Amino acid sequence: MPSWFQEHPAFSIISHTIVVATATWLVSSFVIDENKVNLYKAKAESAESRAEQFNAKISILESDLANLKSENDRYLTWLTSDPKTVPAMEKRIKELEGSLASAALNKVSEHHEGSDQPLVKPKYYEFSKSFMKGETFVDPKTNAVIGISNISIDNTARGTLYIPGSETIELQNVGPGATWKFDKNGVKYQMTVEGVNWLNNTLKASVTEVDKE
Incomplete structure (x- = not known):
């Protein structure tokens, strides 16, 4: 007795074709998706590796710069003596x-x-000096002090400020051009942040005598 598939050969062929095509599509999609995942994973690992190399380079440059500054300060001390x-x-x-x-x-x-x-x-009196993150700027005449603990990539700094006649001020997102006026022994002065450089972790500040208002 012939089977139903034998009596309907066209339907059997079509069904078989659909099953094979579906299976092929599923396998292909899985392979393609897996390849995409592997590609994205490889890109992420490459980016992470470059970031680590970048951070390592920055660390080395900061260390070299600190060593050079230390040697320069030592030589300058010898010379000024x-x-x-x-x-x-x-x-x-x-x-x-x-x-x-x-x-x-x-x-x-x-x-x-x-x-x-x-x-x-x-x-008029004027004193300016460059210094690095983690160091302090101290004006020898007024004893005004700026200490910087962090420099952001947008060239702003965070730290503390002390000026005569005032309590210590917490600094947040301070950039070049920031100023503070104060009095010392009847004379007016101005503390100014002249420069902030994230790339080499350096700053420059100054204290200048100003006219009385």
């Missing part, structure tokens, strides 16, 4: 200029109105 060297003479010249500025300021304050003697405009 010898009064015959150029750095020592430059330091002495700045000290003398500061003394002359103070003397000129005192002379101007003593000058009475109506005098026909010309007024001498004093040279």
Whole structure:
């Protein structure tokens, strides 16, 4: 007795074709999806490897920069200790200029109105210095201090600030151009963040004497 499949050969062929095509599609889709997963995984691993190399390079550069700065500071200390060297003479010249500025300021304050003697405009005090993250900037005249604990990729810094007559200030997202005014012994000064560099973890700050308002 013939079977149902024998009596309907066309349907059997079509059904078989559909089953084979479906199985082929499923296998192909699985292989393609697995290849995609492997590709994405390989890309992610490659990106992670590059990031690790980038971080390692930054760490090495920071270490080299710190070592160079340490050596430079040591050599500068040696040079300034010898009064015959150029750095020592430059330091002495700045000290003398500061003394002359103070003397000129005192002379101007003593000058009475109506005098026909010309007024001498004093040279205002100014001190600036570059420093690294983790270090502090200390103004030798006013003792104003900036300490930086972190520098962000957008060239902003986080740390603390102390200026005479004020409590310690917590700094958040401070960028170049940030200023704070303060008084010390009747003289007005301005603390300024002149530069922030995330790439080499350095900053520059200054304290300058300003006119009384």
